[in-house]
């Protein structure tokens with residue numbers, strides 16, 4: 001079987017969030033099972049081609065759209081997956097992937113539309129002849145539309161994975177003309193969305209199967225509260241929608257070998273985790289090793305429940321805890337956290353994106369906070385548990401599928417139901433109580449470290465899905 005896997009970000013080449021992690025680990029894991037996988041990504045200016053040994057292969061792809069020609073130069077990296085990077089500096093030679101902190105690049109439709117066409121043209125030119133084309137989120141959602149409607153490759157099955165329904169790629173209706181799509185696609189059953197063009201909607205309609213990244217989120221997005229205007233459409237296509245939980249790469253996230261943390265440890269040397277805490281507190285000028293250390297790592301976006309943290313900051317500053325926050329994102333939140341930096345003795349804040357530092361936090365923390373309003377899957381909680389950091393999270397999406405509250409038999413985390421300040425602070429107080437029960441806390445730390453949230457079982461499920469689609473069998477996951 002041959003699979004083309006297209007994504008706008010793939011770890012370690014380019015990353016703004018969890019999409020990159022999965023796009024890095026899933027194709028590799030699928031390839032390990034003997035499937036030929038070709039990965040595709042735009043070659044951004046920020047990709048370090050020297051470091052990753054990405055080389056040009058002297059192949060050029062011309063794409064005609066927006067009234068002109070865009071030429072992509074193809075670069076390649078051979079791993080167990082063959083990665084192709086498509087380079088067009090006018091479109092992708094910019095400082096950011098999707099936009100500046102002030103907002104999205106206005107020509108994102110042309111950027112990712114041209115990339116999608118370039119992937120199709122390359123597949124054709126090089127006769128890759130895939131059985132499956134697997135795309136991710138709105139940026140590559142035009143590919144199933146092109147596969148079915150423009151290129152008429154009806155023998156090729158397409159899979160769209162929705163990592164986050166909040167981002168849909170919505171543009172003015174003349175994107176239809178800019179992208180040579182044809183006005184016959186501009187209707188309610190195809191790309192039209194309130195008189196605009198919606199890329200993700202195109203992917204949902206035209207793909208052979210849709211997956212989202214946890215079973216709970218697959219159910220939630222059928223409801224208006226979580227559907228971002230697409231719940232009706234998703235209900236229509238419910239029979240091709242599957243929830244497959246993400247996993248993490250246990251080689252990338254491993255406290256035993258992680259070279260960025262202060263001191264390596266494993267289940268049997270868990271006491272060394274406290275060295276990480278001690279040195280982290282020292283580095284961040286936080287005091288009180290005996291107090292539980294809560295960490296938050298993530299994009300500063302409404303989705304992540306940042307308002308709960310923001311609105312509770314005074315209360316948090318008075319609790320017998322330390323709190324470390326690392327994140328960057330929407331300007332409003334960046335500005336807020338910058339403005340309170342150093343204001344509270346027990347709260348450390350770093351606004352920015354810093355993977356090595358995030359690793360130190362996972363290793364040092366006692367509890368990870370994830371008060372998300374919605375969470376398609378969430379990787380942080382899996383990483384945290386791998387580093388023996390217990391999770392305090394809102395009961396939603398993938399958090400509901402990976403964390404069991406301590407009030408349940410065999411529970412190992414803390415969940416709260418409603419996203420309000422009262423329930424959030426109550427959850428933190430329950431965590432403090434748990435922390436003070438030293439024996440139970442240690443027992444749970446050891447337990448969560450041993451869990452298997454690896455990408456391997458995720459890959460097995462995707463392979464089953466690919467096979468069912470290829471042989472047009474009923475999908476049983």
Ligand SMILES: Nc1ncnc2c1ncn2[C@@H]1O[C@H](COP(=O)(O)OP(=O)(O)O[C@H]2O[C@H](CO)[C@@H](O)[C@H](O)[C@H]2O)[C@@H](O)[C@H]1O
Pocket residue numbers: 016017018019021022163164213246297298299326327328352353354355358375376377378379380398
């Ligand atoms: N400032 C910072 N510095 C360093 N590292 C940072 C960071 N901010 C975030 N990260 C890292 O980025 C990743 C975040 O992954 P998530 O899956 O939790 O979130 P995201 O919302 O981006 O992904 C979306 O896609 C994924 C993948 O499907 C879903 O799990 C998720 O629910 C969905 O919202 C983690 O590896 C985290 O450590």
